[in-house]
Amino acid sequence: MADIATRVHNHKWKIDPIVRSLIDTDFYKLLMCQSIFRNRPDTQVRFQIINRTSSVRLADLIDEGELRQQLDHVRSLRLTRGESTYLRGNTFYGKRQMFRPDFMEWFENLQLPPYHLEKKDGQYELTFEGTWPEVMLWEIPALAVMVELRSRAVLERMGRFEIQVLYARAMTKLWEKIERLRAIPDLKIADFGTRRRHSFLWQDWCVQAMQEGLGTAFTGTSNCLIAMRREVEAIGTNAHELPMVYAALAETDAELAQAPYKVMADWHEEHDGNLRVMLPDTFGSEGFLKRAPDWLTTWTGVRIDSGDPATGAERAIRWWQDRGEDPRDKLIVFSDGLDVDKIEDLHARFKGRVKTSFGWGTMLTNDFRGLVPDGALDPFSLVCKAISANGRPTVKLSDNPLKAIGPAEEIARYKRVFEVGEQAPMKVTV
Template identity: 35%
Template sequence: MIIHSLLDTDLYKFTMMQVVLHHFPAAHAEYKFRCRTPDVDLVPYIDEIRDEVRQLCHLRFKEEELDYLRRMRFIKSDFIDFLALFHLNEKSVTIKPSAKQNGEIDIDIVGPWLHTILFEIPILAIVNEVYFRNTQREPTFDTGRDRLRDKIQLLHGRPEVSDCKIADYGTRRRFSKQWHEEVILKLKEGLGEQFTGTSNVHYAMKHGLRPLGTMAHEYLQACQALGPRLRDSQIFGFEMWAKEYRGDLGIALSDVYGMKAFLNDFDMYFCKLFDGARHDSGDPFDWGERLIRHYEENRCDPRTKVLVFSDALDIPKVLRLYERFRGRCQLAFGVGTNLTNDLGYQPLQIVIKMVRCNGQPVAKLSDSPGKNMCDDQAYLAYLRQVFDIAKLVEEQ
């Protein structure tokens, strides 16, 4: 059994789930799986994946897990009461070979948003671990340990980067549960205060680390269907987030419609209300410069704001970003696959994205076109028109 705890997921799943409970309890969601890595045959492992998902759906929150969540200042008591009754429904998930007959598999998740939101991260972790335990039966953990040691040495014991800090964001694409935990423990031991925590709630609880996360793309995507009108969906999402958390968990996600559309909506009110923003696609150096300039234009001191970088980071890139922006803002770095799946094998680039909410198409149109995922071309064209994204693509 790969997943032993419903806390073995990213914190932002719970923070978004609480918003769904309080503001959108009747919303209906549809998610789809995609493997972006070419020539990967997942079909032979479908039965194993199904069996792991079946076992996942037998899990319930333990009392000590609920107590841990209850101690978080932003988690409300009625949400804990709901989680005490919660379980994932296996009937919401369909897993089958793709009609393309090219080794791809289709995983569809359909049901009430409130009851399907926790599927994404554990299912991705399951697909990864099932794939690698079948294709790499004698893993080269020593190679992974050597690489991890080199990464720690790049950061630790060097006075010029002593305040450069990283966090683990690697649950969804980890090589295995066992390796993920070993990486976390070695980072905690080797980096000390330079290791700020993990997005994984289970390991944060188990090892006394800070759990990290606010919102993900699905939240702002869902607001395309839930808000008063499409053009205001990003503004609506930020306002509902602020209504729920009253200034807490103040890191805004910036790339659902690209940086230009984000800055158009992230006005002086949001600049002052939110603690910062997270980068997850496009050129991070350009993103940082544009955001700092935007803060200055909106009469905010960027040195008081947090810029979170989390897109395909490795430690050399972290250090380059640190050198560029140190002293100009507060910095945070979330490193994922490069920490939890760097043993010498090609990691799987797998995602599960919301594609519909309340029967309406929803989409992400980021500054990295390869990350876009929507099968309704008419809706994509409309979305680009509404947010002036076609012009942005031409300019860039």
């Protein structure tokens, strides 16, 4: 196990680059990429980093030269032979050869496209443009680079013993959380913390701690590289990016209304079993479920990623009941802003009513709250989203209006088409 404090104090970035592999990414990005490679390979998209915590002025903290070095390093990465063998030959979700030969040949020759970087009002404007399968794979590495460079900027002001004490306290804090989680019967929990992790080394340590501390209750990690190295399951299905881009490509309001279900139809054709977990909140969960075709009731479950999680789960349970399904046979994956208190509450509330699983993200891999003066290492809300497709703006409404993305006039149009009424805003922490 790495001595993280010593590595941080003595690190040279070429020894410890922030992103060290093309599969140092969330597994669902690879699953989605294959689907896009098959169904929409020529779509032109633009992705952009968006800092929703404007008080964290990244351009004042992060050296531009170092940021460019790290981004250029990501562009130098290629899939290794061992990584290719893992993706081609491993069993994921009980399925052999999850990734098709034509996709793997493309991925083995991939170089991520160029980036555009400039400073604006104390923030970095970082964008990526090109074909969708290529550009989408920038999302996770770009976020990891930005967040870890902020962490490094804070740690550079500390001495060796101060850093050692900091990590000792962070390790104790996490282990105390794990001890609480041990007490939850039949818990199923995975690491979803790649995109806003404190660092790669810290995420890797957290995964090992979860393995030892939780045993079979720990179901895996979203990070494909760590899953390979630590021999745990790679976890992931799909994300908001798919309906956002499909919707932007719609020619009419009628096509727009059907875009989320076109996504599901393409996914249904490609995957089965536990990969059929729908994410209904991109344009409002209530309307999505109300208008959903009957064949979606056969899917394994629902992931809840915005709004009040208990409300979202109750809505899904009612939907299954109204469609003649037994919720006890279904799965709800909670993945929005989780920490131990919320996990305990949600598990207790829905025990015996529906199967539950938890994707624990930023508060697993980047909870340094209270450990550094002035909250200098507190987690913050950084996202990387598709902002246009074939020149048209994308929109995300979410079940929390504070997470909405897109031009105001397009947001208004989407709310009309998807019949989204009043929504209760909830504070966005991560």
